Amino acid sequence: MSNLKIVLDETPFQTAGPFLHIGCLPNAINIEGIFDTDLGVKPFAKKDYDKFITITGSVFDGDGKALDDIMLESWQSDENGVYSPECGFARFVPDSLTKKFNLYTLKPGFMNNVNGKAQSPHILISISSRGLNMTLNTRIYFEGDDLTNDPLLSNVKNCRNDISSLIAKKIDEDIYLFDIFLQGDRETIFLDI
Amino acid sequence: MVEALIKRNPKKHPQLNFPDYKSSCSRAPKNKKISFSSTSTEISGPVFNKNIIGKLDNDLTLNFSKNNTLPIGHKIIVFGRISDQFSNPIEGALIEIWQANAAGKYLHHNDNNNAPIDPNFAGCGRSITSSKGYYEFITIQPGPYPYQNRGIEWRPMHIHFSVFGKSFGQRLITQMYFEGDPLINSCPMVNSIPDEKAKQSLISKLDTSRSNTQKLLSYKFDIILRGTNQTFFENKLEGL
Numbered sequence: 001m002s003n004l005k006i007v008l009d010e011t012p013f014q015t016a017g018p019f020l021h022i023g024c025l026p027n028a029i030n031i032e033g034i035f036d037t038d039l040g041v042k043p044f045a046k047k048d049y050d051k052f053i054t055i056t057g058s059v060f061d062g063d064g065k066a067l068d069d070i071m072l073e074s075w076q077s078d079e080n081g082v083y084s085p086e087c088g089f090a091r092f093v094p095d096s097l098t099k100k101f102n103l104y105t106l107k108p109g110f111m112n113n114v115n116g117k118a119q120s121p122h123i124l125i126s127i128s129s130r131g132l133n134m135t136l137n138t139r140i141y142f143e144g145d146d147l148t149n150d151p152l153l154s155n156v157k158n159c160r161n162d163i164s165s166l167i168a169k170k171i172d173e174d175i176y177l178f179d180i181f182l183q184g185d186r187e188t189i190f191l192d193i
Numbered sequence: 194m195v196e197a198l199i200k201r202n203p204k205k206h207p208q209l210n211f212p213d214y215k216s217s218c219s220r221a222p223k224n225k226k227i228s229f230s231s232t233s234t235e236i237s238g239p240v241f242n243k244n245i246i247g248k249l250d251n252d253l254t255l256n257f258s259k260n261n262t263l264p265i266g267h268k269i270i271v272f273g274r275i276s277d278q279f280s281n282p283i284e285g286a287l288i289e290i291w292q293a294n295a296a297g298k299y300l301h302h303n304d305n306n307n308a309p310i311d312p313n314f315a316g317c318g319r320s321i322t323s324s325k326g327y328y329e330f331i332t333i334q335p336g337p338y339p340y341q342n343r344g345i346e347w348r349p350m351h352i353h354f355s356v357f358g359k360s361f362g363q364r365l366i367t368q369m370y371f372e373g374d375p376l377i378n379s380c381p382m383v384n385s386i387p388d389e390k391a392k393q394s395l396i397s398k399l400d401t402s403r404s405n406t407q408k409l410l411s412y413k414f415d416i417i418l419r420g421t422n423q424t425f426f427e428n429k430l431e432g433l
Contacts, residue, residue, distance in 0.1 A: 009278070075361045
């Protein structure tokens with residue numbers, strides 16, 4: 001009978017602003033002694049590092065500038081496609097010199113969707129920063145994986161000709177490149193999750 | 194039957210492209226976001242254990258103080274309830290907050306505002322909601338501050354909130370404002386929200402019920418995260 005209940009409005013988003021590190025990654029900007037560690041430093045603290053992949057890339061604004069005052073978050077399953085609330089979340093920022101981020105994590109497996117069908121391996125990414133009135137969401141899929149039956153990608157193909165902005169390129173053994181373009185000819189596909 | 198997140202209503206959220214907020218011009222994507230039915234990815238999410246929260250994590254007047262010296266400014270309580278869109282309380286939600294000090298200065302290398310740092314105030318706190326969805330912070334009333342936008346403009350007093358509910362689809366980052374602040378109405382970040390009622394929902398209300406016993410003014414700020422509905426399988430509906 002839940003459809004008879006009053007549905008309240010969700011609290012609106014506001015920009016995370018330029019100083020989000022204070023609340024989300026204080027140790028990363030040398031505010032030490034409050035929290036032992038920043039959240040999401042290791043998405044799978046108990047897993048074997050030998051199995052990890054690296055996803056590297058930059059986030060570019062409409063002027064083609066690689067940004068370093070943003071925060072990225074990721075949410076994913078483990079290598080067997082299992083989501084568990086204790087692991088799979090990471091928080092990371094681009095390096096202030098190279099402007100590149102590096103996510104060291106497990107490559108997710110094929111996962112069961114709510115309807116029992118499979119989703120192709122992917123990582124949900126969110127981007128928060130000054131100038132973004134709402135957090136943006138996208139997904140990283142992986143070059144070389146079978147993407148033909150993924151429900152989200154099928155949906156995207158109905159709206160856009162090109163899904164390449166959602167696919168990380170394999171640039172070396174266990175290393176993938178995933179650049180994000182906020183605007184321009186190569187604007188990344190963002191999701192209303 | 195499966196769970197699906199209630200779709201976001203764009204009128205109740207800020208517009209990404211909002212030229213009055215200059216920084217949005219080169220960062221807001223131009224294309225429409227792609228909508229889709231919730232998958233297992235969005236209806237799951239990280240949940241944080243209460244044991245990550247230290248004793249002073251929700252007291253910003255003490256968690257960075259040196260030799261028990263209090264930070265400068267008015268000490269206030271900020272509290273409220275986190276629920277979903279059906280008013281069900283959300284237990285175990287993680288809230289992280291950050292803010293400027295009483296002088297309107299952030300403890301951050303990118304803050305070039307000419308105002309003093311308070312050596313006893315970092316402006317950083319976190320808390321996890323109780324079984325009934327309540328949270329509470331003790332902090333210092335943040336100051337307003339000037340920033341470069343279309344010229345020099347002033348941000349109203351505010352506290353940034355980051356919230357994790359039970360799923361990544363409920364993730365919310367927002368700002369809380371203070372009842373009566375005359376700078377709210379001219380703030381382009383507030384005005385990027387088209388709906389007046391939605392704007393008002395970001396303004397905390399002064400609550401004097403505890404002001405005598407604890408000698409502190411309190412501000413109440415309730416937060417509503419997305420709800421989920423039970424729906425039929427999408428593929429079954431298509432086959433009907």
